[in-house]
Each structure stands twice: as C-alpha cells, then as structure tokens.
Amino acid sequence: MARPGNAAPNDFEALARQYWDAWGETMRGGLPGAAPAGAQGWHEAVDQWSKLVHGGRGEVNDAVERFNALARTWFGQMQQVAAQFAGQDGSAAEVTRAWKQAMGAAGENPFPEMFRAMRGQGQQGLEQWIEDASPYLDAWRRESTSWLGMPAFGFAREHQERWQNLAQAQLDYQQRNSAYNALMMKASQRAYELFEDKLSRHDEPGKQIASVRALFDLWIDAAEEAYAEIALSPEFRRVYGELVNAQMRLRNGVQKEVEQINATLGMPTRTEVDSAHRKIAQLERELSRLRRATEPARANRPNKAADKPVPRKGKNGGKPAKKATEKRA
Amino acid sequence: MSGPVHFTAEGLAQEALQAQRKLAAGVDTLRNVDEVDYGATARQEVWRDGKVVLYRFVGEKAPTAKIPLLISYALVNRPYMVDLQADRSIVKGLLERGEDVYVIDWGYPDRSDRFLTLEDYIERFLGGAVDHLRGAYGLDAINLLGICQGGAFSLCYSALHPERIKNLIAMVTPVDFHTADNMLSNWTRDIDVDLFVDTLGNVPADLMNWCYLTLKPWRLFAQKYVGLVDILDDKKAVEDFLRMEKWIFDSPDQAGEAFRQFIKQFYQGNGFVEGGIRIGDNEVHLGMIEMPVLNIFAEQDHLVPPASSKALKGLVGTDDYTELSFRGGHIGIYVSGRAQKEVPDTIHKWLSERA
Numbered sequence: 086m087a088r089p090g091n092a093a094p095n096d097f098e099a100l101a102r103q104y105w106d107a108w109g110e111t112m113r114g115g116l117p118g119a120a121p122a123g124a125q126g127w128h129e130a131v132d133q134w135s136k137l138v139h140g141g142r143g144e145v146n147d148a149v150e151r152f153n154a155l156a157r158t159w160f161g162q163m164q165q166v167a168a169q170f171a172g173q174d175g176s177a178a179e180v181t182r183a184w185k186q187a188m189g190a191a192g193e194n195p196f197p198e199m200f201r202a203m204r205g206q207g208q209q210g211l212e213q214w215i216e217d218a219s220p221y222l223d224a225w226r227r228e229s230t231s232w233l234g235m236p237a238f239g240f241a242r243e244h245q246e247r248w249q250n251l252a253q254a255q256l257d258y259q260q261r262n263s264a265y266n267a268l269m270m271k272a273s274q275r276a277y278e279l280f281e282d283k284l285s286r287h288d289e290p291g292k293q294i295a296s297v298r299a300l301f302d303l304w305i306d307a308a309e310e311a312y313a314e315i316a317l318s319p320e321f322r323r324v325y326g327e328l329v330n331a332q333m334r335l336r337n338g339v340q341k342e343v344e345q346i347n348a349t350l351g352m353p354t355r356t357e358v359d360s361a362h363r364k365i366a367q368l369e370r371e372l373s374r375l376r377r378a379t380e381p382a383r384a385n386r387p388n389k390a391a392d393k394p395v396p397r398k399g400k401n402g403g404k405p406a407k408k409a410t411e412k413r414a
Numbered sequence: 415m416s417g418p419v420h421f422t423a424e425g426l427a428q429e430a431l432q433a434q435r436k437l438a439a440g441v442d443t444l445r446n447v448d449e450v451d452y453g454a455t456a457r458q459e460v461w462r463d464g465k466v467v468l469y470r471f472v473g474e475k476a477p478t479a480k481i482p483l484l485i486s487y488a489l490v491n492r493p494y495m496v497d498l499q500a501d502r503s504i505v506k507g508l509l510e511r512g513e514d515v516y517v518i519d520w521g522y523p524d525r526s527d528r529f530l531t532l533e534d535y536i537e538r539f540l541g542g543a544v545d546h547l548r549g550a551y552g553l554d555a556i557n558l559l560g561i562c563q564g565g566a567f568s569l570c571y572s573a574l575h576p577e578r579i580k581n582l583i584a585m586v587t588p589v590d591f592h593t594a595d596n597m598l599s600n601w602t603r604d605i606d607v608d609l610f611v612d613t614l615g616n617v618p619a620d621l622m623n624w625c626y627l628t629l630k631p632w633r634l635f636a637q638k639y640v641g642l643v644d645i646l647d648d649k650k651a652v653e654d655f656l657r658m659e660k661w662i663f664d665s666p667d668q669a670g671e672a673f674r675q676f677i678k679q680f681y682q683g684n685g686f687v688e689g690g691i692r693i694g695d696n697e698v699h700l701g702m703i704e705m706p707v708l709n710i711f712a713e714q715d716h717l718v719p720p721a722s723s724k725a726l727k728g729l730v731g732t733d734d735y736t737e738l739s740f741r742g743g744h745i746g747i748y749v750s751g752r753a754q755k756e757v758p759d760t761i762h763k764w765l766s767e768r769a
Binding site for chain 2: 127130131134137138142144145147148149151152154156159160164167168170171172174175176177179180196199200202209284285286287288290292293294295296297298300301302304305308309312313316317318319321322323325326327329330333334336337340355358359362363365366367369370373374377
C-alpha cells in the first residue's frame with residue numbers, strides 16, 4: 086500500500102528521537118539561559134511529521150497544514166522560552182522579555198505575523214489579494230510613474246486620469262494598512278503588558294507555571310484580551326473601515342483596467358455579465374411575486390390578509406407604516 | 415525557586431516526550447481515520463427552487479407531531495451543523511421526541527446569484543418552503559426554527575406573515591446589532607458596503623471565514639491546533655475534530671445584494687430595534703410577531719452576544735415569550751454533550767404545550 090506523503094515513518098522517528106535526545110542533553114547540561122538545541126528539533130520534527138501524514142484525505146491535509154502553519158512555530162518558540170528558565174528563577178518581566186525575544190523579528194508586533202500565518206485553504210484575508218495582485222500593480226507602477234504627475238490632457242486624458250486615481254488608491258491603501266498595523270502594534274504591546282501581569286499572579290509557590298503548555302495558554306489569554314480591547318474600540322472601527330474601503334477602491338480601480346483591456350480585445354466584461362445576471366434575477370423575482378400574488382398558498386384555503394393580527398407592542402412594532410404585508414409589486 | 419515559572423529539566427523533557435508520543439501516534443491515527451462525513455440523519459428532498467432545497471429528515475420512527483418544524487439556518491455556513499453526527503445532532507434529538515423536522519439548504523451561490531436579495535431569500539425561498547409545507551399538511555401555519563442569521567430571516571418572515579407561523583423559535587439570533595460587545599458589528603459599521611459589494615460581487619467564503627477567525631485569532635488558530643496534539647492518539651476525537659474543521663471551512667460565498675442589504679439594514683442600521691428593515695416593498699415590525707416565541711441564546715456566544723438576542727423580548731408583540739439561556743457558545747449550542755438533551759428537550763416540550 087502506498088503511504089501518504091513523501092516521508093518515511095522512520096525519518097520521523099529518527100528526527101523525533103534526535104529532538105528528544107537534544108532536549109535531554111540540554112536539560113541535563115543545565116546551562117543557565119541556554120537555548121536548547123531541541124527547540125529547532127521541534128520545528129524539524131513537526132515539519133517531518135506534517136509531510137508524513139500529508140497526502141491522504143483532503144480534510145486531514147488541511148488540518149495538518151493549519152497545524153504546521155502556527156502550532157509548530159509559536160509552540161516551538163514557547164518551548165525555547167521555558168527551557169531558558171529551567172532550574173532557575175525568572176521574574177514576570179524577564180519571562181515576558183524572553184518570550185518577546187524568542188519571537189525574533191515578529192516579537193515587536195506578532196499580530197500581523199499571526200494573520201499572515203492564518204492564510205490557507207478556506208481562509209484568505211484582505212492582504213492576500215494585494216499580494217496576488219502585486220506583480221501587476223508593481224509593473225504598472227513602474228511603467229506609469231514617469232508621467233503620473235503630469236497634468237492630464239489630450240487624447241489620453243481619460244486614461245491618464247484613471248491611472249492617476251489608481252496610483253492614488255494604491256498609496257492610500259498603503260497608508261491605511263500602516264494605520265492598521267500601528268493599531269496591531271498597540272494590541273501587541275498591550276498583550277505583553279497583560280502577559281506580564283498574568284504571569285505575576287503566579288508569583289508564589291503552588292501557583293507557579295510548570296509546563297510549556299500552561300505558559301503558552303497564558304500568552305493566548307493575554308493576547309486575546311489585548312486584541313479584544315482594541316477590536317471593540319471605536320478607533321478600530323474607523324481604522325478597519327478605512328482599510329477595507331481603501332482596498333476596495335484599489336480593487337475597483339484594477340477591475341476597471343481589466344474591463345478596459347477586455348473591451349479593447351472584444352471580450353465580455355464583468356459589467357456586462359453582471360448586467361445579464363441582474364436582469365435574470367429581476368425577472369425571477371417578478372415571476373415569484375406574481376406567483377405569490379396569484380397562487381393560493383394552500384390548495385383548499387387561501388390566505389386572507391384580514392386574518393392578520395395587529396401589532397400590539399414593540400418599539401418599532403408599534404408604528405407599522407404598512408400593515409398590509411401582502412403588498413406586491 | 416521564586417518567580418511565576420517553575421520549569422525543571424525533567425518536567426520539560428517529559429512534556430516534550432509526551433508531545434512526541436502524541437505526534438507519533440497521530441501518524442497512525444490520521445492515516446486510519448474514517449471518511450469524515452456529516453449528516454447523521456436520512457433526509458428526502460421535498461421541494462426545490464433553484465439551488466435552494468427543502469429537505470425532510472427521516473427519523474427511526476414516524477413523527478407524532480402534527481405540525482412540521484422548519485429549520486432556517488444562516489447563509490454563512492452549511493446547515494448540517496444541526497445534524498453533524500449521530501451523537502451530536504439536534505435534529506436527531508427532535509426526531510426522537512416525535513417532531514417532524516425540515517431544513518432549508520440555501521446551497522452555494524455562484525456568480526449568477528449575485529443579485530439575489532433579502533426578498534428572494536425571505537419571501538421566495540423561506541416563504542416558498544413555508545407555503546409548500548402549509549399546502550402539504552393542509553395547515554394555516556407551521557412551526558419555524560430560525561438559527562443565527564436564519565433566525566433574523568425567520569423574525570422578518572414571521573413579522574411579515576404572522577398568520578403562517580404557529581410557533582416561532584429563535585436560536586442564537588441577533589436582534590440588537592449594536593450591543594457594545596458585538597465585535598462583528600463594530601467592524602462593519604464604517605465599511606462602505608456599497609463599494610464593498612460593487613467591487614467583490616459575491617462575498618468570498620474564504621474572506622468570511624478569515625473574518626470570523628480573526629474575531630479570536632490566537633484562540634481559534636494557534637491554541638486550537640496546539641491542542642490538536644492532545645487528541646492525536648484518539649481516533650474518534652480526531653474524526654470529530656476533522657468533521658468540525660470541515661464544517662467551519664465548508665462555507666458558501668454570499669450573494670452580493672443580500673449581503674449588502676443585510677449589512678446595511680441589520681448591522682449598520684440596527685433595523686430590528688431602530689426600524690427601517692424593508693424586505694421587498696414591505697417594512698418589518700417585530701411587534702407583528704404575536705405567535706408564541708421561544709428565544710434560545712448562548713451565554714458565551716462571541717458571534718451573537720446574548721444581549722443581542724435578549725433584546726427580542728422587548729420588541730415582539732407576543733404575550734407568550736420564553737427564554738432559554740444555554741451555558742455554552744455559538745457552536746456548543748448544537749454540538750456539546752449537554753446541548754443534545756437540553757435543546758431538543760426544551761424545544762419539544764415548549765412546542766407540545768402549544769400544539
């Protein structure tokens with residue numbers, strides 16, 4: 086029977102053993118503050134494991150990919166932090182600092198990194214489109230930069246103005262994205278504060294955290310709490326709304342360009358296809374209205390509008406402008 | 415040792431070894447998991463309009479209820495959450511208690527459905543299914559169970575056609591969209607939804623999923639998949655996990671026009687509370703709902719905060735209003751162990767008293 090994936094189980098077992106041995110050696114060595122060789126081993130072991138189980142059913146592959154995208158990295162880094170404090174004291178501030186450092190470049194603002202890692206089968210955020218479209222956007226920007234600032238006139242005036250708007254939309258999106266990332270930075274800093282605060286509540290024997298998993302869960306609690314504070318704020322509402330709107334303007338501009346090209350080549354445009362679909366939907370709606378108006382809902386006893394009750398309470402229920410809900414176009 | 419952490423070499427090594435054992439066991443488990451399917455109960459197609467299908471669930475015994483119960487689920491996920499698997503099925507529980515259960519499957523809208531409106535969904539599809547059942551059973555009115563967004567649709571329909579709904583059950587249904595703890599609502603309020611829909615057409619399912627996951631990104635992503643390691647040696651638990659994953663990511667795109675109207679009138683306009691919801695040519699007033707209402711909400715619901723659902727009490731016109739506050743979340747209310755008894759029991763008893 087063919088095995089799923091392209092790795093042999095022995096490879097994983099060997100790597101896992103290597104990972105385990107590395108942990109054991111590091112721990113036995115008891116080097117204060119030493120980052121264990123096993124931390125990297127975790128990455129490799131999980132990588133190998135993911136390859137091993139990949140290749141079977143689609144839903145298994147999807148789940149494994151999601152697992153590999155995040156659990157491997159974040160949990161591996163937390164292992165590294167825990168190992169640094171094995172057998173030694175560490176204050177809440179020191180543990181927090183170590184966690185921040187363990188995340189490397191993402192340590193300052195882990196939220197964007199988290200969102201990037203979240204992409205995959207079945208979930209795509211807004212920034213994915215920007216990345217997908219970036220070859221086109223970059224090429225177009227290079228081509229047009231030289232005359233974007235020129236006043237629009239002459240036979241290409243309409244085109245130039247459209248391109249200028251598109252360039253502006255791209256700049257605008259970058260600014261809105263920076264504002265959003267700044268807000269995520271705020272959430273990150275708050276997450277570290279909360280993490281330290283939560284850690285300090287374990288600052289006595291009997292309450293101390295003794296497992297990587299417990300430390301990881303505490304970080305999750307802190308990060309979620311910090312994120313929720315920001316995400317429920319009016320500031321987030323504004324910044325998020327502006328980000329979404331900016332990207333839609335940019336997409337819209339790109340789509341107009343594509344329409345221009347399609348029209349030039351004699352291809353049907355999206356507007357034309359939409360127009361046809363709109364007509365069909367409208368026709369179906371009209372037909373449905375006619376049917377509802379003419380066919381009795383029950384074969385034997387047609388409904389009577391007079392049977393309907395009159396509203397008795399409710400803030401908006403007390404002022405029905407049109408009680409005759411059977412009104413049809 | 416002092417400080418908040420107390421890690422020992424042995425403890426950390428044991429934890430690492432344990433993770434390694436789980437991963438090793440997972441190799442076999444993941445290779446041998448059974449086909450992850452969903453839908454525990456047999457069903458028959460009884461009516462169809464385009465991609466929308468009305469199914470009747472077929473239980474092991476004939477229903478004793480004389481009035482059919484129609485389930486209207488949300489557009490944003492597939493309706494089989496109510497019948498996920500044999501030991502996690504609200505539908506199965508209702509059938510066992512004698513209810514005659516139907517569900518509307520909204521299907522997967524494609525580009526040709528981009529101009530479907532709320533009128534299409536509520537009057538044509540939901541109304542069509544209601545009328546089909548009324549005709550088939552020779553009844554003036556049937557029982558309606560609306561869930562989440564499907565609950566909002568059910569409220570609209572019941573307010574517009576109160577004579578056709580005998581008993582209304584709203585489950586994790588958003589009513590007041592402007593409560594302070596509603597994160598989704600906060601995110602949608604400053605979005606130019608006209609520009610959004612005009613640009614995207616249908617709203618991609620992947621974008622919707624991403625949006626839902628980012629409500630709790632660390633918990634729903636990092637923590638959940640780290641937690642997967644714990645169950646890798648348990649075939650049944652892994653199958654349950656994968657089935658839930660399949661449900662979460664098996665999402666339809668959203669028909670553009672209906673999405674536009676829903677965001678504008680419900681999320682931005684808070685129309686149930688403030689007024690102004692229009693379905694086709696008709697305005698919705700919850701005060702028109704005078705049939706008995708059972709409102710079931712989840713206390714730890716992060717998608718539809720309980721306060722949002724509880725607002726229904728002050729808006730409906732009925733004197734027969736009942737609430738069930740369920741200890742759990744938006745998903746737990748269908749699939750948790752406690753839900754399997756508590757939810758069908760409550761619904762069946764409540765309906766029986768109003769048969």
